[in-house]
Structure formats: structure tokens, C-alpha cells
Amino acid sequence: MTRSAEGQRRVTISDIALLAGCSKATVSKAVNNQPGISEEARQRVLKIAELAGWRPSARAVALAGRTRTVGFILDRRPDLLAADPYHAELVSGIESVLARHGYWLLLRIGTHASPEEEAATYRELAHSHRVDGVLVAETSVDDYRFGLVKELGLPAVVVSRPWSPVDLPWEGPEHPGGGMDEAVRHLVARGRDRIAYVCGPPSRSYVVYRTRTLVQAVADCGTALVGIRQTDASAEEGFAATAALLAQPQPPTAILYDNDQMALAGCRAINAAGLRIPDDVAVVGHDDLSVSRWFTPALTTVSQDVFGLGVRCATRLLGILGEQVEEPPAFADPVLVVRESAG
Missing domain, CATH: 3.40.50.2300 (Response regulator)
Known part of the structure; x- marks a missing residue:
């Protein structure tokens, strides 16, 4: 008999076998999804085990070849x-x-x-x-x-x-472009004529998808792409990339970022340059983190679940x-x- 720390008797594999009218081996096959029993028997055992509140021990599962x-x-x-x-x-x-x-x-x-x-x-x-x-x-x-x-x-x-x-x-x-096309169209519709992009590591699949989508959207809208800066996706590199973009002879009037933390750091760089958001530079992040809506100004961003x-x-x-x-x-x-x- 097995008892819990509170002294109550724990349900065992023998109890489940007795309730299901089968052997302990059948119970083991059912809970470990092993062959050798019918699907009907498996579901009956699983239902009884669930109602009884029984789970196999971690050691028993490991011995059966599963770690869960x-x-x-x-x-x-x-x-x-x-x-x-x-x-x-x-x-x-x-x-x-x-x-x-x-x-x-x-x-x-x-x-x-x-x-x-x-x-x-x-x-x-x-x-x-x-x-x-x-x-x-x-x-x-x-x-x-x-x-x-x-x-x-x-x-x-x-x-x-x-x-x-x-x-x-x-x-x-x-469609893995990350909403970059929708963001570009929104910016261009509001008169932004110089777009820049601060992205993550260039080898990442999501960065390549988003870059391709953004470049195509800029071309379709007939506006100018004035820079793509590659980073490690950290806030620190987002700040530095923004500062570099703003120092160009033709600085961007809108910057898109691969994540919200880089976008928020970019806002800090824009303010440090004496520019206003969104009057001088519009900013769009990505991921819609909960903090983004509480920032001033509240961050426009691409939301994904x-x-x-x-x-x-x-x-x-x-x-x-x-x-x-x-x-x-x-x-x-x-x-x-x-x-x-x-x-």
C-alpha cells in the first residue's frame, strides 16, 4: 500500500487494473501509448486513470522508454x-x-x-x-x-x-513577412517618403522573410528605402543603429524595427537627436509587447500571437x-x- 505525505492512500497501477478489469501490463501499455491493445481498451484505461487521479511515476515512465x-x-x-x-x-x-x-x-x-x-x-x-x-x-x-x-x-x-x-x-x-507590407503601406499613405529598417541577425529565416517583404512593399509603393541596419536584436544595438541612420545625409522619415525593445530604444535615440516622434520620424515595432502601449508616444507595432x-x-x-x-x-x-x- 502506498501512502502520501498526508497519510492518504495513493491510487496505484494495480488499482487501475482492477477497476478496468485488465492486467497491469495493459494499463502500462495504455498510458505509455504502446502497441498490443485495442484503441477501445486504451481509452477505457485512460478514462479510469483520469477519474481516479492516477499518473504513472516518473521512474516507471522512464523505464517504459518515455520521459514525458x-x-x-x-x-x-x-x-x-x-x-x-x-x-x-x-x-x-x-x-x-x-x-x-x-x-x-x-x-x-x-x-x-x-x-x-x-x-x-x-x-x-x-x-x-x-x-x-x-x-x-x-x-x-x-x-x-x-x-x-x-x-x-x-x-x-x-x-x-x-x-x-x-x-x-x-x-x-x-504569410511569414511579419506584417511589414501593411506597415509600409500605412507609413507611405501618411506621407513618409524615406523608409529604413533595423533588423535582427541577417541569417535568421524570419529576418530574411521580413526583409524581402519590406523591400517589395517599398518598391510597390514607389517610395525610397534609405537604409537597412543589421543587429543582434538587442535594445543597445537598436539604439546605435537608429543613431547611425539619423546621421545619414538623407535620414529616414520612418523606421521599422524587428522587435519592440529595439523600437523603444530607437525612440530614445530619436529624442536624443532632438527630433520628434512621429512629426519628424515615425516608428513601428514588432511583437506588440504589453509595455509598448504604455510608452510615450504609444508604440505602433505589428502584433502577432x-x-x-x-x-x-x-x-x-x-x-x-x-x-x-x-x-x-x-x-x-x-x-x-x-x-x-x-x-
Whole structure:
């Protein structure tokens, strides 16, 4: 008999087997999604286990070949991650699904000196059997990780659309330009004739998508593109990039940024140059972080459902792992939220 710390008797696998009228082996196969039983029997066992409030112990699950853990590796300096609320929203969406299904998230944050060092981290996860699957985020144009996770036999879902077709599932907006075309049209319609763009790392898939969309939108509108500045997506580099753009012989009358924290830092640089927002320079951010609406002037930004992206990615991966999951709501394309900084 097993008792909790409060002295109450805990439900065991033997209890579930007795209630379901089957063997303990059948219960184990049902909860670990293993073959050898009918789907009807599996669902009956799972329902009884749910009603009884029973879950297999972590040790029993591990022995059965499942860890009920999902890996998420972010190759980013911890200080940059701490200043970027985007990933906090993404992880919150992921966790909201994993927790509901009894899964854990193994989050690994840090910079890797080389692709080989990063690959070693994935190999360690696979060879140590610490995770059942992984989420692959912040992809690059030629991302070696797509082939690596398949080589390692790690079930994987890509967070946001890859640059080129891959033999892996992905979740994200169908049109990955990040709302840049809508933002450019809005600015041009309000008389902005010199557009600039402060982007993140140029190798990132999302940066290439957004850059291509922005350049095409500027050409379609017949206005001028007066500069693209590449950064590490930090506020510090956003400030420096803005200052450099404003020092040009023909400074921009509108600047778009790859994230809100760079846009807010850019506003500081514009004010430091003695210019007014939006009278002299209009500003558009990206991601619609909660702080953006409280800034003065309130930040015009491209809104995307980052929490919902995490939900869809986690749901897709659990479905691949054989869990019974409900299809989440459709993922909407990013939309422009017009506030004071763009007129």
C-alpha cells in the first residue's frame, strides 16, 4: 500500500487494473501509448486513470522508454534573452499545453561557440534519452539542425516557418513577412517618403522573410528605402543603429524595427537627436509587447500571437508523440496595431 505525505492512500497501477478489469501490463501499455491493445481498451484505461487521479511515476515512465519531457534549446546570450519578453510569451504558450498533458519542458539557454558545440547538445539529449522530442526555434536559412534531429531520431516541430521546404512539421503564420507590407503601406499613405529598417541577425529565416517583404512593399509603393541596419536584436544595438541612420545625409522619415525593445530604444535615440516622434520620424515595432502601449508616444507595432504560437507548436509535437490533443485555433497572420508613434 502506498501512502502520501498526508497519510492518504495513493491510487496505484494495480488499482487501475482492477477497476478496468485488465492486467497491469495493459494499463502500462495504455498510458505509455504502446502497441498490443485495442484503441477501445486504451481509452477505457485512460478514462479510469483520469477519474481516479492516477499518473504513472516518473521512474516507471522512464523505464517504459518515455520521459514525458520536451527539449527546447535556445542559442542566445542569457542577458539578451532576459531583455526579450518574446520568448517568455512563447514558453508560456508551450508550457500551457505541456502541463495539461503531464509533460515537462527542458529549457537550455546559452551561446554555443560553434555549430559543432550546439550539435553536441542535441546529441546529448538524444543519447541520454532525456527528452521525447524537441522544438527547433530561431532557424537560419541553411539550418543544419533539420537534418540533425532526423539523424538522431528526435521527433521535432519547427517554431515558425523555415526559409526553405523541410521534411519536418512547422507552425506559424502562413504569410511569414511579419506584417511589414501593411506597415509600409500605412507609413507611405501618411506621407513618409524615406523608409529604413533595423533588423535582427541577417541569417535568421524570419529576418530574411521580413526583409524581402519590406523591400517589395517599398518598391510597390514607389517610395525610397534609405537604409537597412543589421543587429543582434538587442535594445543597445537598436539604439546605435537608429543613431547611425539619423546621421545619414538623407535620414529616414520612418523606421521599422524587428522587435519592440529595439523600437523603444530607437525612440530614445530619436529624442536624443532632438527630433520628434512621429512629426519628424515615425516608428513601428514588432511583437506588440504589453509595455509598448504604455510608452510615450504609444508604440505602433505589428502584433502577432506569440502565446498562440507556443500553444500550436507544443500541441503539434504532443500529437506526433501519440498524445490525444485538441486542435488549437487557427493561427492568424500578424496585423498592424496603429498607435501614436506612426501618426
